[in-house]
Amino acid sequence: MSSWPQERRDSLLELVRKSREAFSSMKPLLRVGDRSRVAFVGDTHGAYMVTKYVFENFSDYDAIVFLGDYVDREPYGLENLEIILSRFLENKGKVIVLRGNHESPLTNEYYGFRAEVREKLGDENYKEFVDLFSEMPYAAIVNDYLCVHGGIARNLKSLQQIEELKKPDIIPEDEIAFEILWNDPREELDGFVPNIRGEGTFFYGKDVTLEFLRENSLKGIIRGHEVADGFRSEIDERVITVFSSRYHKMRAGILLQDQGKFNMVYLDEEFLLNGDKS
Amino acid sequence: MTWKCTGCGTENPDDAMYCTTCGLKRPDESVGAQSAPQETVESAGSVAQPTEQQEQAVQPVNQPVEAQAQTQEQQAQQTEVQTVTTAENQAQTTTTSQQSEVTETPTPTAQEGKYYIQFIATPVSALNKTKVPLDFDVFENISLGRSPENVLMIPDSEISRRHAILSKEGDTLYIEDLNSTNGTYIYDGKVFQAVKGKAQLPKNAVVKLGNNTIIKIVRE
Numbered sequence: 241m242s243s244w245p246q247e248r249r250d251s252l253l254e255l256v257r258k259s260r261e262a263f264s265s266m267k268p269l270l271r272v273g274d275r276s277r278v279a280f281v282g283d284t285h286g287a288y289m290v291t292k293y294v295f296e297n298f299s300d301y302d303a304i305v306f307l308g309d310y311v312d313r314e315p316y317g318l319e320n321l322e323i324i325l326s327r328f329l330e331n332k333g334k335v336i337v338l339r340g341n342h343e344s345p346l347t348n349e350y351y352g353f354r355a356e357v358r359e360k361l362g363d364e365n366y367k368e369f370v371d372l373f374s375e376m377p378y379a380a381i382v383n384d385y386l387c388v389h390g391g392i393a394r395n396l397k398s399l400q401q402i403e404e405l406k407k408p409d410i411i412p413e414d415e416i417a418f419e420i421l422w423n424d425p426r427e428e429l430d431g432f433v434p435n436i437r438g439e440g441t442f443f444y445g446k447d448v449t450l451e452f453l454r455e456n457s458l459k460g461i462i463r464g465h466e467v468a469d470g471f472r473s474e475i476d477e478r479v480i481t482v483f484s485s486r487y488h489k490m491r492a493g494i495l496l497q498d499q500g501k502f503n504m505v506y507l508d509e510e511f512l513l514n515g516d517k518s
Numbered sequence: 519m520t521w522k523c524t525g526c527g528t529e530n531p532d533d534a535m536y537c538t539t540c541g542l543k544r545p546d547e548s549v550g551a552q553s554a555p556q557e558t559v560e561s562a563g564s565v566a567q568p569t570e571q572q573e574q575a576v577q578p579v580n581q582p583v584e585a586q587a588q589t590q591e592q593q594a595q596q597t598e599v600q601t602v603t604t605a606e607n608q609a610q611t612t613t614t615s616q617q618s619e620v621t622e623t624p625t626p627t628a629q630e631g632k633y634y635i636q637f638i639a640t641p642v643s644a645l646n647k648t649k650v651p652l653d654f655d656v657f658e659n660i661s662l663g664r665s666p667e668n669v670l671m672i673p674d675s676e677i678s679r680r681h682a683i684l685s686k687e688g689d690t691l692y693i694e695d696l697n698s699t700n701g702t703y704i705y706d707g708k709v710f711q712a713v714k715g716k717a718q719l720p721k722n723a724v725v726k727l728g729n730n731t732i733i734k735i736v737r738e
Contacts, residue, residue: 428636433705443638466643506658
Protein backbone atom coordinates (compact mmCIF):
# COMPACT_ATOMS: atom_id res chain seq x y z
CA MET A 241 0.00 0.00 0.00
CA SER A 242 1.28 3.39 -0.83
CA SER A 243 0.03 6.90 -0.67
CA TRP A 244 -2.35 7.92 -3.44
CA PRO A 245 -1.52 10.77 -5.83
CA GLN A 246 -3.11 14.05 -4.81
CA GLU A 247 -5.52 14.09 -7.71
CA ARG A 248 -7.01 10.70 -6.91
CA ARG A 249 -7.22 11.56 -3.22
CA ASP A 250 -9.06 14.78 -3.90
CA SER A 251 -11.50 13.21 -6.27
CA LEU A 252 -12.29 10.37 -3.84
CA LEU A 253 -12.78 12.75 -0.92
CA GLU A 254 -15.07 14.84 -3.09
CA LEU A 255 -17.03 11.69 -3.92
CA VAL A 256 -17.25 10.86 -0.23
CA ARG A 257 -18.56 14.32 0.69
CA LYS A 258 -21.14 14.35 -2.07
CA SER A 259 -22.28 10.85 -1.16
CA ARG A 260 -22.60 11.79 2.50
CA GLU A 261 -24.85 14.68 1.54
CA ALA A 262 -26.94 12.39 -0.63
CA PHE A 263 -27.21 9.77 2.13
CA SER A 264 -28.12 12.32 4.76
CA SER A 265 -31.17 13.35 2.75
CA MET A 266 -32.29 9.71 2.44
CA LYS A 267 -34.45 7.92 5.00
CA PRO A 268 -32.94 5.06 7.02
CA LEU A 269 -35.39 2.72 5.23
CA LEU A 270 -35.68 2.97 1.45
CA ARG A 271 -39.00 1.88 0.07
CA VAL A 272 -37.81 0.99 -3.40
CA GLY A 273 -40.98 -0.87 -4.42
CA ASP A 274 -41.22 -3.32 -7.29
CA ARG A 275 -38.47 -3.64 -9.86
CA SER A 276 -38.51 -6.36 -12.48
CA ARG A 277 -34.77 -7.10 -12.58
CA VAL A 278 -32.63 -6.64 -9.48
CA ALA A 279 -29.07 -7.63 -8.54
CA PHE A 280 -28.21 -8.10 -4.85
CA VAL A 281 -24.58 -7.92 -3.77
CA GLY A 282 -23.43 -9.13 -0.34
CA ASP A 283 -20.28 -8.27 1.62
CA THR A 284 -17.50 -7.31 -0.75
CA HIS A 285 -14.86 -6.27 1.84
CA GLY A 286 -12.60 -4.65 -0.72
CA ALA A 287 -13.28 -7.17 -3.49
CA TYR A 288 -13.59 -4.36 -6.02
CA MET A 289 -13.30 -6.82 -8.89
CA VAL A 290 -16.67 -8.21 -7.84
CA THR A 291 -18.16 -4.71 -7.68
CA LYS A 292 -16.73 -3.96 -11.11
CA TYR A 293 -18.15 -7.17 -12.49
CA VAL A 294 -21.57 -6.24 -11.16
CA PHE A 295 -21.59 -2.87 -12.92
CA GLU A 296 -20.14 -4.32 -16.11
CA ASN A 297 -22.76 -7.02 -16.31
CA PHE A 298 -25.91 -5.78 -14.61
CA SER A 299 -25.94 -2.07 -15.35
CA ASP A 300 -29.11 -2.50 -17.35
CA TYR A 301 -30.91 -3.95 -14.32
CA ASP A 302 -33.64 -1.91 -12.65
CA ALA A 303 -31.88 -1.87 -9.32
CA ILE A 304 -28.55 -2.96 -7.83
CA VAL A 305 -28.65 -3.42 -4.08
CA PHE A 306 -25.42 -3.44 -2.08
CA LEU A 307 -25.97 -5.04 1.31
CA GLY A 308 -23.09 -3.39 3.19
CA ASP A 309 -19.52 -4.25 4.25
CA TYR A 310 -17.51 -2.56 1.53
CA VAL A 311 -14.34 -2.09 3.56
CA ASP A 312 -12.07 -3.96 6.03
CA ARG A 313 -10.43 -7.41 5.72
CA GLU A 314 -8.78 -6.64 2.37
CA PRO A 315 -6.77 -3.50 1.66
CA TYR A 316 -8.88 -2.31 -1.28
CA GLY A 317 -11.78 -0.74 0.58
CA LEU A 318 -11.09 2.66 -0.96
CA GLU A 319 -10.96 1.25 -4.50
CA ASN A 320 -14.23 -0.50 -3.77
CA LEU A 321 -15.93 2.63 -2.42
CA GLU A 322 -14.60 4.63 -5.35
CA ILE A 323 -16.59 2.48 -7.77
CA ILE A 324 -19.71 2.08 -5.64
CA LEU A 325 -20.06 5.74 -4.68
CA SER A 326 -19.47 7.12 -8.17
CA ARG A 327 -22.13 4.79 -9.58
CA PHE A 328 -24.43 5.66 -6.70
CA LEU A 329 -24.14 9.39 -7.40
CA GLU A 330 -24.84 8.81 -11.08
CA ASN A 331 -28.11 7.07 -10.33
CA LYS A 332 -29.32 7.22 -6.73
CA GLY A 333 -32.65 5.64 -7.51
CA LYS A 334 -31.11 2.56 -9.01
CA VAL A 335 -27.91 1.94 -7.07
CA ILE A 336 -28.93 1.18 -3.49
CA VAL A 337 -26.07 1.41 -1.00
CA LEU A 338 -26.88 0.07 2.49
CA ARG A 339 -24.79 0.17 5.62
CA GLY A 340 -23.02 -2.89 7.02
CA ASN A 341 -21.52 -3.50 10.44
CA HIS A 342 -18.10 -2.73 8.94
CA GLU A 343 -19.22 0.77 8.01
CA SER A 344 -18.27 1.82 11.52
CA PRO A 345 -15.20 2.86 13.53
CA LEU A 346 -16.07 -0.09 15.76
CA THR A 347 -14.62 -2.50 13.21
CA ASN A 348 -12.37 -0.27 11.03
CA GLU A 349 -9.83 0.00 13.80
CA TYR A 350 -9.32 -3.76 13.99
CA TYR A 351 -10.04 -5.03 10.51
CA GLY A 352 -7.83 -2.79 8.43
CA PHE A 353 -9.81 0.06 6.89
CA ARG A 354 -8.49 2.71 9.24
CA ALA A 355 -4.94 1.63 8.44
CA GLU A 356 -5.73 1.61 4.73
CA VAL A 357 -6.99 5.19 4.89
CA ARG A 358 -3.94 6.19 6.93
CA GLU A 359 -1.62 4.76 4.26
CA LYS A 360 -3.38 5.96 1.16
CA LEU A 361 -4.97 9.24 2.21
CA GLY A 362 -3.54 10.18 5.59
CA ASP A 363 -5.19 9.55 8.95
CA GLU A 364 -6.71 13.02 9.10
CA ASN A 365 -9.13 11.96 6.35
CA TYR A 366 -10.53 8.94 8.16
CA LYS A 367 -13.13 11.16 9.80
CA GLU A 368 -14.71 11.76 6.38
CA PHE A 369 -15.52 8.07 6.19
CA VAL A 370 -16.92 7.93 9.71
CA ASP A 371 -19.31 10.73 8.69
CA LEU A 372 -20.16 9.03 5.43
CA PHE A 373 -20.93 5.68 7.09
CA SER A 374 -23.04 7.28 9.82
CA GLU A 375 -25.48 8.60 7.21
CA MET A 376 -25.92 5.44 5.13
CA PRO A 377 -29.42 3.96 5.05
CA TYR A 378 -29.92 0.75 7.03
CA ALA A 379 -32.41 -1.13 4.92
CA ALA A 380 -34.47 -1.22 1.74
CA ILE A 381 -37.68 -2.92 0.69
CA VAL A 382 -37.39 -4.29 -2.83
CA ASN A 383 -40.06 -6.56 -4.33
CA ASP A 384 -41.41 -7.15 -0.81
CA TYR A 385 -38.05 -8.39 0.45
CA LEU A 386 -36.34 -6.67 3.35
CA CYS A 387 -32.75 -5.98 2.30
CA VAL A 388 -30.53 -5.41 5.32
CA HIS A 389 -26.99 -6.35 6.31
CA GLY A 390 -27.71 -8.57 9.33
CA GLY A 391 -31.42 -9.08 9.81
CA ILE A 392 -34.16 -8.43 12.34
CA ALA A 393 -33.74 -7.18 15.91
CA ARG A 394 -35.28 -8.13 19.25
CA ASN A 395 -37.31 -4.96 19.60
CA LEU A 396 -38.11 -4.53 15.95
CA LYS A 397 -41.79 -5.18 15.32
CA SER A 398 -42.57 -3.01 12.32
CA LEU A 399 -40.74 -1.50 9.37
CA GLN A 400 -41.89 1.87 10.63
CA GLN A 401 -39.31 1.55 13.40
CA ILE A 402 -36.48 1.32 10.87
CA GLU A 403 -37.90 4.34 9.08
CA GLU A 404 -37.71 6.30 12.33
CA LEU A 405 -34.10 5.43 13.21
CA LYS A 406 -31.92 8.47 13.83
CA LYS A 407 -29.11 9.43 11.47
CA PRO A 408 -26.24 10.12 11.82
CA ASP A 409 -25.43 7.36 14.30
CA ILE A 410 -21.72 6.64 14.30
CA ILE A 411 -21.43 3.22 15.97
CA PRO A 412 -24.56 2.91 15.63
CA GLU A 413 -25.61 3.25 19.24
CA ASP A 414 -29.30 2.65 18.74
CA GLU A 415 -30.04 -0.92 19.79
CA ILE A 416 -32.27 -1.71 16.83
CA ALA A 417 -29.86 -0.15 14.34
CA PHE A 418 -26.97 -2.06 15.89
CA GLU A 419 -28.79 -5.39 15.81
CA ILE A 420 -30.04 -5.11 12.24
CA LEU A 421 -26.42 -4.70 11.19
CA TRP A 422 -25.07 -7.47 13.43
CA ASN A 423 -27.65 -10.26 13.94
CA ASP A 424 -27.63 -13.63 12.18
CA PRO A 425 -30.47 -16.00 11.25
CA ARG A 426 -30.56 -19.58 12.60
CA GLU A 427 -33.50 -21.68 11.53
CA GLU A 428 -32.59 -24.30 14.15
CA LEU A 429 -33.37 -21.84 16.94
CA ASP A 430 -36.45 -20.09 18.25
CA GLY A 431 -36.63 -16.57 19.58
CA PHE A 432 -33.54 -14.42 19.92
CA VAL A 433 -30.46 -16.18 21.31
CA PRO A 434 -27.24 -14.38 22.29
CA ASN A 435 -24.78 -14.51 19.40
CA ILE A 436 -21.12 -15.48 19.64
CA ARG A 437 -20.22 -12.20 17.89
CA GLY A 438 -20.37 -10.52 21.27
CA GLU A 439 -22.37 -8.29 23.59
CA GLY A 440 -25.58 -6.98 22.06
CA THR A 441 -25.64 -9.31 19.05
CA PHE A 442 -28.22 -12.06 18.59
CA PHE A 443 -29.29 -15.00 16.48
CA TYR A 444 -32.85 -14.69 15.26
CA GLY A 445 -34.76 -17.93 15.15
CA LYS A 446 -37.36 -19.34 12.81
CA ASP A 447 -40.48 -18.38 14.78
CA VAL A 448 -39.59 -14.71 15.24
CA THR A 449 -38.50 -14.41 11.62
CA LEU A 450 -41.75 -15.82 10.26
CA GLU A 451 -43.74 -13.64 12.63
CA PHE A 452 -41.90 -10.51 11.54
CA LEU A 453 -42.38 -11.32 7.86
CA ARG A 454 -46.09 -12.02 8.40
CA GLU A 455 -46.72 -8.87 10.42
CA ASN A 456 -45.00 -6.71 7.83
CA SER A 457 -46.33 -8.50 4.74
CA LEU A 458 -42.84 -9.33 3.55
CA LYS A 459 -41.80 -12.25 1.39
CA GLY A 460 -38.40 -12.62 2.96
CA ILE A 461 -35.08 -11.17 3.99
CA ILE A 462 -32.04 -10.73 1.75
CA ARG A 463 -28.88 -10.11 3.76
CA GLY A 464 -25.11 -10.58 3.87
CA HIS A 465 -22.93 -10.56 7.00
CA GLU A 466 -22.06 -14.27 7.19
CA VAL A 467 -19.40 -16.13 5.23
CA ALA A 468 -20.91 -18.48 2.68
CA ASP A 469 -19.86 -20.13 -0.54
CA GLY A 470 -21.75 -17.45 -2.42
CA PHE A 471 -25.11 -18.06 -0.81
CA ARG A 472 -27.00 -19.71 2.00
CA SER A 473 -30.72 -19.98 2.17
CA GLU A 474 -32.91 -20.99 5.07
CA ILE A 475 -36.44 -21.08 6.44
CA ASP A 476 -37.77 -22.32 3.09
CA GLU A 477 -35.71 -19.77 1.17
CA ARG A 478 -37.28 -16.90 3.06
CA VAL A 479 -33.93 -15.76 4.39
CA ILE A 480 -31.17 -15.59 1.79
CA THR A 481 -27.57 -14.79 2.69
CA VAL A 482 -25.43 -13.39 -0.13
CA PHE A 483 -21.67 -13.25 0.30
CA SER A 484 -19.70 -11.54 -2.46
CA SER A 485 -16.19 -11.33 -1.11
CA ARG A 486 -12.92 -13.01 -1.86
CA TYR A 487 -10.95 -13.06 1.39
CA HIS A 488 -12.91 -16.07 2.66
CA LYS A 489 -11.49 -18.24 -0.16
CA MET A 490 -14.83 -19.42 -1.38
CA ARG A 491 -16.88 -18.25 -4.31
CA ALA A 492 -18.44 -14.82 -4.45
CA GLY A 493 -22.18 -14.83 -5.04
CA ILE A 494 -24.42 -12.31 -6.76
CA LEU A 495 -28.13 -12.84 -6.37
CA LEU A 496 -30.31 -11.90 -9.32
CA GLN A 497 -34.05 -11.52 -9.32
CA ASP A 498 -35.88 -11.45 -12.63
CA GLN A 499 -39.69 -11.13 -12.58
CA GLY A 500 -39.68 -12.52 -9.06
CA LYS A 501 -37.52 -15.51 -9.89
CA PHE A 502 -34.13 -15.86 -8.21
CA ASN A 503 -30.92 -16.77 -10.00
CA MET A 504 -27.53 -17.26 -8.46
CA VAL A 505 -24.31 -16.14 -10.12
CA TYR A 506 -21.04 -17.48 -8.77
CA LEU A 507 -17.65 -15.93 -9.32
CA ASP A 508 -15.00 -18.55 -8.73
CA GLU A 509 -11.49 -18.33 -7.37
CA GLU A 510 -10.08 -18.15 -10.88
CA PHE A 511 -11.90 -14.88 -11.46
CA LEU A 512 -11.34 -13.52 -7.96
CA LEU A 513 -7.61 -14.12 -7.88
CA ASN A 514 -6.59 -13.74 -11.50
CA GLY A 515 -9.19 -11.27 -12.63
CA ASP A 516 -8.42 -7.72 -13.59
CA LYS A 517 -6.26 -6.10 -10.93
CA SER A 518 -5.85 -2.67 -12.44
CA MET B 519 8.72 -22.15 8.98
CA THR B 520 5.88 -22.62 11.38
CA TRP B 521 2.81 -24.64 10.49
CA LYS B 522 -0.78 -24.00 11.40
CA CYS B 523 -2.82 -26.77 13.00
CA THR B 524 -5.79 -27.63 10.82
CA GLY B 525 -7.76 -28.61 13.91
CA CYS B 526 -7.39 -25.75 16.35
CA GLY B 527 -5.46 -23.12 14.42
CA THR B 528 -2.39 -23.01 16.64
CA GLU B 529 0.88 -21.90 15.02
CA ASN B 530 3.39 -24.64 15.72
CA PRO B 531 7.19 -24.67 15.52
CA ASP B 532 8.66 -26.34 12.47
CA ASP B 533 10.08 -29.31 14.36
CA ALA B 534 6.81 -30.26 16.04
CA MET B 535 5.22 -33.33 14.52
CA TYR B 536 2.03 -32.88 16.56
CA CYS B 537 0.11 -29.74 17.43
CA THR B 538 1.42 -28.34 20.70
CA THR B 539 -2.09 -27.29 21.69
CA CYS B 540 -4.46 -30.04 20.67
CA GLY B 541 -2.13 -32.86 19.72
CA LEU B 542 -3.42 -33.28 16.17
CA LYS B 543 -0.88 -34.78 13.77
CA ARG B 544 0.85 -32.33 11.48
CA PRO B 545 -0.64 -32.56 7.98
CA ASP B 546 1.90 -34.05 5.57
CA GLU B 547 1.50 -31.24 3.10
CA SER B 548 1.94 -28.42 5.56
CA VAL B 549 5.71 -28.36 5.12
CA GLY B 550 5.38 -26.20 2.07
CA ALA B 551 2.13 -24.64 3.17
CA GLN B 552 1.17 -21.20 2.01
CA SER B 553 0.86 -18.15 4.18
CA ALA B 554 -0.62 -19.25 7.46
CA PRO B 555 -3.52 -16.92 8.17
CA GLN B 556 -5.48 -18.01 5.15
CA GLU B 557 -5.09 -21.71 5.69
CA THR B 558 -7.97 -22.27 8.03
CA VAL B 559 -10.33 -20.35 5.89
CA GLU B 560 -9.23 -22.33 2.91
CA SER B 561 -9.95 -25.65 4.52
CA ALA B 562 -13.23 -24.28 5.68
CA GLY B 563 -13.85 -23.82 2.00
CA SER B 564 -13.70 -27.52 1.36
CA VAL B 565 -17.09 -27.96 2.89
CA ALA B 566 -18.25 -29.95 -0.01
CA GLN B 567 -16.50 -32.87 1.59
CA PRO B 568 -18.35 -33.44 4.83
CA THR B 569 -21.12 -35.24 3.03
CA GLU B 570 -18.67 -37.57 1.37
CA GLN B 571 -17.02 -38.16 4.68
CA GLN B 572 -20.26 -38.89 6.37
CA GLU B 573 -21.29 -41.26 3.69
CA GLN B 574 -18.11 -43.15 4.30
CA ALA B 575 -18.87 -43.19 7.95
CA VAL B 576 -22.14 -44.96 7.31
CA GLN B 577 -20.39 -47.62 5.31
CA PRO B 578 -17.34 -48.43 7.40
CA VAL B 579 -16.44 -51.36 5.14
CA ASN B 580 -15.51 -49.14 2.23
CA GLN B 581 -13.96 -46.53 4.32
CA PRO B 582 -10.33 -47.65 4.72
CA VAL B 583 -9.89 -48.30 1.01
CA GLU B 584 -11.44 -45.02 0.03
CA ALA B 585 -9.47 -43.15 2.59
CA GLN B 586 -6.23 -44.54 1.21
CA ALA B 587 -7.23 -43.66 -2.27
CA GLN B 588 -7.46 -40.04 -1.35
CA THR B 589 -4.45 -38.01 -2.24
CA GLN B 590 -2.54 -36.59 0.64
CA GLU B 591 -3.38 -33.13 -0.46
CA GLN B 592 -7.06 -33.85 -0.22
CA GLN B 593 -6.58 -35.34 3.17
CA ALA B 594 -4.78 -32.29 4.39
CA GLN B 595 -7.61 -30.16 3.16
CA GLN B 596 -10.18 -32.34 4.77
CA THR B 597 -8.54 -32.61 8.12
CA GLU B 598 -10.71 -30.03 9.67
CA VAL B 599 -13.87 -31.69 8.61
CA GLN B 600 -12.52 -35.04 9.62
CA THR B 601 -11.92 -33.86 13.12
CA VAL B 602 -15.61 -34.01 13.67
CA THR B 603 -16.34 -36.98 11.53
CA THR B 604 -13.49 -39.09 12.83
CA ALA B 605 -15.37 -39.50 16.02
CA GLU B 606 -18.35 -40.41 13.97
CA ASN B 607 -16.39 -42.93 11.97
CA GLN B 608 -15.18 -44.49 15.16
CA ALA B 609 -18.61 -44.51 16.63
CA GLN B 610 -20.03 -46.17 13.57
CA THR B 611 -17.28 -48.71 13.32
CA THR B 612 -17.67 -49.59 16.93
CA THR B 613 -21.38 -49.93 16.47
CA THR B 614 -20.88 -52.45 13.74
CA SER B 615 -18.40 -54.52 15.66
CA GLN B 616 -20.48 -54.45 18.80
CA GLN B 617 -23.58 -55.37 17.00
CA SER B 618 -21.94 -58.37 15.43
CA GLU B 619 -20.69 -59.56 18.80
CA VAL B 620 -23.93 -59.13 20.65
CA THR B 621 -26.36 -61.05 18.53
CA GLU B 622 -29.53 -59.85 20.19
CA THR B 623 -28.80 -56.19 19.81
CA PRO B 624 -31.47 -54.18 21.55
CA THR B 625 -31.96 -51.65 18.81
CA PRO B 626 -33.14 -48.36 20.20
CA THR B 627 -36.89 -48.05 19.77
CA ALA B 628 -37.63 -46.18 16.62
CA GLN B 629 -40.20 -43.78 18.01
CA GLU B 630 -37.78 -42.44 20.61
CA GLY B 631 -35.46 -41.19 17.95
CA LYS B 632 -31.76 -40.74 17.96
CA TYR B 633 -29.86 -37.92 19.60
CA TYR B 634 -27.71 -35.62 17.52
CA ILE B 635 -25.44 -32.70 18.16
CA GLN B 636 -26.16 -29.99 15.64
CA PHE B 637 -23.66 -27.20 15.20
CA ILE B 638 -25.29 -23.77 15.35
CA ALA B 639 -22.17 -21.63 15.37
CA THR B 640 -18.47 -22.51 15.21
CA PRO B 641 -15.31 -20.75 14.06
CA VAL B 642 -15.36 -23.17 11.10
CA SER B 643 -18.49 -21.83 9.47
CA ALA B 644 -18.63 -24.84 7.19
CA LEU B 645 -19.60 -27.04 10.14
CA ASN B 646 -22.73 -25.08 10.91
CA LYS B 647 -25.93 -27.09 10.46
CA THR B 648 -23.92 -30.35 10.52
CA LYS B 649 -25.47 -33.07 12.65
CA VAL B 650 -23.39 -35.65 14.46
CA PRO B 651 -25.19 -38.68 15.94
CA LEU B 652 -24.75 -39.37 19.65
CA ASP B 653 -24.72 -43.09 20.26
CA PHE B 654 -25.09 -43.58 23.99
CA ASP B 655 -25.27 -47.37 23.47
CA VAL B 656 -21.69 -47.28 22.30
CA PHE B 657 -20.28 -44.52 24.47
CA GLU B 658 -21.98 -44.05 27.80
CA ASN B 659 -20.08 -40.86 28.26
CA ILE B 660 -19.50 -38.76 25.18
CA SER B 661 -16.58 -36.46 25.74
CA LEU B 662 -16.37 -33.18 23.88
CA GLY B 663 -13.15 -31.23 23.46
CA ARG B 664 -10.45 -29.87 21.26
CA SER B 665 -8.05 -32.77 21.49
CA PRO B 666 -8.34 -35.96 19.41
CA GLU B 667 -8.77 -38.18 22.48
CA ASN B 668 -12.41 -37.12 22.71
CA VAL B 669 -15.36 -38.98 21.27
CA LEU B 670 -16.24 -35.71 19.57
CA MET B 671 -13.43 -33.37 18.70
CA ILE B 672 -14.44 -29.79 18.03
CA PRO B 673 -12.03 -27.50 16.18
CA ASP B 674 -12.22 -24.32 18.23
CA SER B 675 -9.15 -22.90 19.94
CA GLU B 676 -11.24 -21.61 22.86
CA ILE B 677 -12.59 -25.03 23.72
CA SER B 678 -10.52 -26.94 26.27
CA ARG B 679 -8.69 -30.12 25.34
CA ARG B 680 -11.19 -32.05 27.42
CA HIS B 681 -14.12 -29.70 27.75
CA ALA B 682 -17.31 -31.49 28.76
CA ILE B 683 -19.03 -34.85 28.95
CA LEU B 684 -22.52 -35.72 27.71
CA SER B 685 -24.25 -38.64 29.36
CA LYS B 686 -27.69 -40.22 29.39
CA GLU B 687 -29.52 -41.60 32.39
CA GLY B 688 -32.87 -43.08 31.54
CA ASP B 689 -34.49 -40.53 29.33
CA THR B 690 -32.54 -37.58 30.61
CA LEU B 691 -29.37 -36.09 29.22
CA TYR B 692 -26.70 -34.49 31.36
CA ILE B 693 -23.72 -32.35 30.60
CA GLU B 694 -20.70 -32.08 32.86
CA ASP B 695 -18.17 -29.31 32.52
CA LEU B 696 -14.65 -30.63 33.03
CA ASN B 697 -13.32 -27.43 34.57
CA SER B 698 -12.90 -26.02 31.10
CA THR B 699 -11.09 -22.70 30.73
CA ASN B 700 -13.88 -20.86 28.95
CA GLY B 701 -16.83 -22.71 30.39
CA THR B 702 -19.93 -24.61 29.34
CA TYR B 703 -23.30 -22.86 29.26
CA ILE B 704 -26.91 -23.91 28.84
CA TYR B 705 -29.36 -21.48 27.26
CA ASP B 706 -32.30 -20.93 29.59
CA GLY B 707 -34.44 -18.97 27.15
CA LYS B 708 -32.84 -15.69 28.09
CA VAL B 709 -29.17 -16.08 28.78
CA PHE B 710 -26.49 -18.75 28.69
CA GLN B 711 -26.15 -20.06 32.24
CA ALA B 712 -22.76 -21.38 33.27
CA VAL B 713 -22.70 -25.07 34.11
CA LYS B 714 -20.97 -25.90 37.37
CA GLY B 715 -20.16 -29.59 37.53
CA LYS B 716 -22.96 -31.72 36.14
CA ALA B 717 -26.30 -30.34 34.97
CA GLN B 718 -29.44 -31.76 33.46
CA LEU B 719 -30.10 -30.74 29.86
CA PRO B 720 -33.53 -29.48 28.86
CA LYS B 721 -35.23 -30.81 25.72
CA ASN B 722 -33.62 -29.44 22.53
CA ALA B 723 -30.93 -27.89 24.68
CA VAL B 724 -28.85 -25.08 23.22
CA VAL B 725 -25.36 -25.27 24.69
CA LYS B 726 -22.40 -22.96 24.38
CA LEU B 727 -18.89 -24.39 24.68
CA GLY B 728 -16.31 -21.70 25.36
CA ASN B 729 -17.02 -18.41 23.61
CA ASN B 730 -17.33 -19.36 19.97
CA THR B 731 -19.17 -22.66 19.65
CA ILE B 732 -22.90 -23.16 20.06
CA ILE B 733 -24.49 -26.58 19.63
CA LYS B 734 -28.02 -27.85 19.89
CA ILE B 735 -28.91 -31.33 21.13
CA VAL B 736 -31.74 -32.58 18.97
CA ARG B 737 -33.65 -35.82 18.93
CA GLU B 738 -35.32 -37.14 15.82
